[in-house]
Amino acid sequence: MLDDNLAQYFWVCWVGAALSYVSASPGWMGPWLLYQIVSEPPKQWVFQNHLALFQLFGRETQSVLCLWNFTQLAAPPTRHLLQPSHPFPSYFPDVSRCHLHHSRRSLDNSFLAMAVKVSHWHNYLRVILSREDQRMEHFQRAENILLTVLEEVNAIDPRFLVDYSRNLEAFEFALCSSEDEVTVEVPLWLNGDDLLMKEGSGHWSQSGRGTSRHYPVSDFCYLGVPKEGAGLENWTSKDVFSTADSAECSGYIVPGKVLRLLRELIVAAIVHCKHQFLIQPGDLSAERLKEESMQLPLLVSSGWKIIQFNLIPVVKRTQANLKLSSSRWRERGFPEGSLSRVTQGVDFIPATYHHWRYSTNRPVVRLLHIMGTMEGHRLDSLRLLDQVNSEDWREEGKKRGLSFKHLEMVLLWATELFPSPEDWEELEGSIYRLLVILLCSLATKNLPHFLRPEENLFQEEDLDLTTLYHKVEGFASTPQRFLKFHFTPMGHNNLQQKDMGIQALLQLPAKNSSYWDTAFFDVLLSKFQVYRIQDKQRLSAMSNTLLKAKKAVHDQS
Structure with a gap:
């Protein structure tokens, strides 16, 4: 009997081949091949996540929708997989009233508009969660x-x-x-x-x-x-x-x-x-x-x-x-x-041959665990950026670059600087709250430890922070280009990134620590057009900070 992992791999390859065949085959042959594959899948996991998988892997959306429509209409053996808790039916209406004599084009067009509603962010996250x-x-x-x-x-x-x-x-x-x-x-x-x-x-x-x-x-x-x-x-x-x-x-x-x-x-x-x-x-x-x-x-x-x-x-x-x-x-x-x-209790671990030091590892993980009990997308944002970091921000074939510990620290700061539950209701907005703090830390070459702010986690690290900054800024400007899983090395296109006037702003906390505050990062969120907070006090503080920041940038230039 095949190992589950190997079975999943072959299943993805078979369905991927079938999708390619559908796009090239006229008439009934492509849908017939798809029906043979999905009628008795070796692994429910892939079937339940196929929409997210194939959108992320760059398959044509129309082919994916054709697969969804056909399996709903013509594959009764697989209907038991679609329980009420299944995530995808919320994006698609009941199609049982459709008729098989409808053409492939009419089926695709009827669902194309609804497929757009399925967020790239959520699809990318769904695949990550399926691995946990x-x-x-x-x-x-x-x-x-x-x-x-x-x-x-x-x-x-x-x-x-x-x-x-x-x-x-x-x-x-x-x-x-x-x-x-x-x-x-x-x-x-x-x-x-x-x-x-x-x-x-x-x-x-x-x-x-x-x-x-x-x-x-x-x-x-x-x-x-x-x-x-x-x-x-x-x-x-x-x-x-x-x-x-x-x-x-x-x-x-x-x-x-x-x-x-x-x-x-x-x-x-x-x-x-x-x-x-x-x-x-x-x-x-x-x-x-x-x-x-x-x-x-x-x-x-x-x-x-x-x-x-x-x-x-x-x-x-x-x-x-x-x-x-x-x-x-x-x-x-x-x-x-x-x-x-x-922070109750202290752990001492080796620092040098003769000396011990305080360890902050357990308190940090315990704070992450507490965040897992809070409503919102805090940990989801960490999961997603960790995967993007692995796929696109690190040097090819090397471990050099941002570590998971760096991203943990960014999330802790984001949780404190954006304390309102409203900040974490939407996945996209939650991710950008981490991104603005990460960009600021890279620009100033200083990522303070959350529990020990005098400790710079970038100090003495072998990191090319300038290159990392441009990679993170590129993702923040055009995220849809990066929200795919890559089986081959991704070519780094020299896309012209949006300036949006943030580079000068990002340097301000290095010169004046008072800018390391919610109002300043709200200004950065507004630059990326993901600021949807309605709190009047925060809006007023952001407006005042923006005026102060513009004056500071003008004085420096």
């Missing part, structure tokens, strides 16, 4: 293999725990369709609240190996073991500990040593699991463990694709809160108390 269940299956298969190895690590050295609560990691992996990497925390068996935290200085932060990039030095710290500390004896051995001459502590837990020990344990666990046939040949590759970095990458096969799990040892302190700048306690756009809830 499959990605979750891949994640679960690979996760089972990883947990087998981590359980053996724990059996060899109980100081490294197995965290079975992977809901947030699975949630983020399903959201991100363009990347197959997952950050996995390996908790250490100790009470982080019993450790002494000593902040690192600028001099210390540059010492050691594998220094983390673009993290504030103030985030770096030592984690010391108190001289009178009880229950920490297991963490004073040479394999993870370094003694120190201090009145308060006997020494420090060294993250570089912890990483080295965990790397050795993982290799030993993989060897044991293979000997005991707990994992199969080809399930897992430890080749990248040789790399010197602050995380341990394991390549795990899900049966169809390879998922990279980046293992990071973590020390948890439950009685502390993540250190935030004062401006981050403005909770516009989020349910009340969200920021305080997600």
Whole structure:
């Protein structure tokens, strides 16, 4: 029996060929071939999504409509697939009263106007969403293999725990369709609240190996073991500990040593699991463990694709809160108390060989999870731009470019800067709220971290921000050109992009931080003609900001 993925692939190829045949074949032969294919489809998924698929893949709309009309009129075996919850009948009236003697042209013309109502944005999103269940299956298969190895690590050295609560990691992996990497925390068996935290200085932060990039030095710290500390004896051995001459502590837990020990344990666990046939040949590759970095990458096969799990040892302190700048306690756009809830407890992960640092990964994903419970198209906008980024904004065949983490941060800022539910009612308008913030960040070469605004996520990144800006601006100007999936490299046409006077405006936040506000981004939305807010106060603030911005641009020129 064919694998489901392979069956889907052949099904798409067959129907694609049939569509091409319909456009070239006169009379009854083309519709007859379509009927033979759709009457007993091997996979309901493709049939239920065929309209979106073929519009996105560039097939002729008339041929697609012909397929829809014909299967409704002449294929009773497939009628059970069209349940009331099916998305497409809302765009098409009941055609059961039509007669088969109507010509193909009359059928196509009757539905052509209604097909225009089907948004390209929604079709593109529909295909992305159809993949999420499959990605979750891949994640679960690979996760089972990883947990087998981590359980053996724990059996060899109980100081490294197995965290079975992977809901947030699975949630983020399903959201991100363009990347197959997952950050996995390996908790250490100790009470982080019993450790002494000593902040690192600028001099210390540059010492050691594998220094983390673009993290504030103030985030770096030592984690010391108190001289009178009880229950920490297991963490004073040479394999993870370094003694120190201090009145308060006997020494420090060294993250570089912890990483080295965990790397050795993982290799030993993989060897044991293979000997005991707990994992199969080809399930897992430890080749990248040789790399010197602050995380341990394991390549795990899900049966169809390879998922990279980046293992990071973590020390948890439950009685502390993540250190935030004062401006981050403005909770516009989020349910009340969200920021305080997600920042309860602190995770420390390796920053350099000698230093730990605060981790913001879990609070960020928890905020995304909260946004998933809110009405509107926030997460849909993230899904769609992530796919466009993968298809069109990255360099061909390379991973260089914007990452999913960058787009996550843009969404968090958009949620705060556009707090009204009205901002997120329409998919197109929601996407442009992310686009204006992304364009501004690229133009000013500064994407501030949502929880730590003093941290620039573009700093020291190997990114061509000027080229990226032009790609994103091209998409914002003519999105319909990009809302297709590409099976072959897409040619980059030198289309003349609309200026609309936004390039000078986008530079203003770099010179005056007061422009990083809702009114300024409302001005940018109006430039793209997607501003439909009726709130009088916001309209007035936007008008005032526009006058102020025009004056500032005029003074600079």
